[in-house]
Amino acid sequence: MTPANSQRLSIGFVLLPRFTMLPFAGFVDCLRLAADEGDMSRQLRCHWTFMTSDGEGALSSCGATITPCEQYQDPARFDYLVVIAGVLKDKEMVDRATIDYLKRADRQGVPLVGICTGVFALIQAGLMHQRRCCVSWYHHGDLVRRFGQVTPVSDRLFIDDGDRLTCAGGIASADLAAYLVERHLGRAWAKKSLHIMLIDEARQGNHPQPHPLVLNKVDNRQVRRAIAIIEQHLGELISVDELADRVGCSRRGLERSFRESLGVSPQKFSRDLRLRYGLWLLHFTSKSITEVGERCGFSDTAHFSRNFKDTFGYSPSEVRKGTVGLQEDLVDPFFLHIGKT
Structure with a gap:
């Protein structure tokens, strides 16, 4: 796949309100370190764009704001659209503009990546029908309660289902980013990023999530x-x-x-x-x-x-x-x- 803007790997980030910082930082830093030599942080081999529905800064769940952000750009500019969310408040957590944008990306054949509760946005947009859906054990119950028609997978880090990739979040987002960097740029660039991030090696998507949690069907x-x-x-x-x-x-x-x-x-x-x-x-x-x-x-x-x-x-x-x-x-x-x- 060759990005339309001549970058070798181009990522558009859809940052939803109260998104979680760790999966965002892990993903974008893996791109940043693969994009350039040394610590120059130039967007040479990789390009990324931060976007929100109104183009204003994106407020994370920890209170930090990512800025500047752009309004949603043509999905065809990107190899992937990465949707990151976090703390859940309302059932309708995704605004109309975001849903329309994700549907537009789907029509254009742009692969969609749901990270942490970003996968909820893909489900709400109707884009996960009969798809496997990776979610953190922590949000398993929330997903089941809100979207009973979806069967979540909570025993692995991420799932590559072709034009849909879903990730449990946390530091697993760095594993997913390394997976995509290796696919587009080669293993050496993925390993370079992870080593600088003090991560020994990328874990595969089927690596189990590190917590033997129990979700019993308990009414009390x-x-x-x-x-x-x-x-x-x-x-x-x-x-x-x-x-x-x-x-x-x-x-x-x-x-x-x-x-x-x-x-x-x-x-x-x-x-x-x-x-x-x-x-x-x-x-x-x-x-x-x-x-x-x-x-x-x-x-x-x-x-x-x-x-x-x-x-x-x-x-x-x-x-x-x-x-x-x-x-x-x-x-x-x-x-x-x-x-x-």
């Missing part, structure tokens, strides 16, 4: 809130009393709700989830067993190993040595053995 609001708190603090022990206080109920009430909804106590749910996180870390990282135990909130290696073997039937060292195969359900971040031990 307090249990769902408690699960979210546990998930966000996998490296530390939160007492049931503190958990109950944070979700606004009594300890006894929370324990009763957990048993009614999940068949286990909050303590067991937390322990099983932290152990499952440890299993994920052992399979997909090079951290030592001691480090894994600490990351999962266990006081010492022996305590971690004993609980691990009681739960899974084999020891952490067996996983690390490769004598235990990868469980199929482990790559599914929304599956958890509840009440099996």
